Amino acid sequence: xxxxxxxxxxxxxxxxxxxxxxxxxxxxxxxxxxxxxxxxxxxxxxxxxxxxxxxxxxxxxxxxxxxxxxxxxxxxxxxxxxxxxxxxxxxxxxxxxxxxxxxxxxxxxxxxxxxxxxxxxxx
Numbered sequence: 001x002x003x004x005x006x007x008x009x010x011x012x013x014x015x016x017x018x019x020x021x022x023x024x025x026x027x028x029x030x031x032x033x034x035x036x037x038x039x040x041x042x043x044x045x046x047x048x049x050x051x052x053x054x055x056x057x058x059x060x061x062x063x064x065x066x067x068x069x070x071x072x073x074x075x076x077x078x079x080x081x082x083x084x085x086x087x088x089x090x091x092x093x094x095x096x097x098x099x100x101x102x103x104x105x106x107x108x109x110x111x112x113x114x115x116x117x118x119x120x121x122x123x
Contacts, residue, residue: 029069075097079095
């Protein structure tokens with residue numbers, strides 16, 4: 001019985017060591033060009049809304065094809081860019097998508113959608 005205890009301890013130590021060598025999980029979100037584009041926009045040095053829309057929508061399609069999630073605010077930013085470009089229907093679509101993907105954004109997205117409806121109702 002004396003020889004079994006050291007072997008058991010050695011086996012447990014080896015199992016613990018190997019468990020620590022697992023590959024860590026990947027990132028939670030696929031950020032793509034979102035952060036640099038947003039930063040450039042806030043600095044005032046970024047491309048216009050149409051160019052940013054193309055860049056972010058292309059990445060959204062790639063992320064979806066890979067089964068990756070985009071971060072909170074990604075779709076909301078796309079909605080804002082579409083609003084800036086005069087595509088109100090697309091802005092509303094992305095804001096509804098943001099609200100569905102991140103329910104905690106509901107209050108703000110509803111605020112934006114309500115304001116958009118009011119703006120469109122004005123003569």
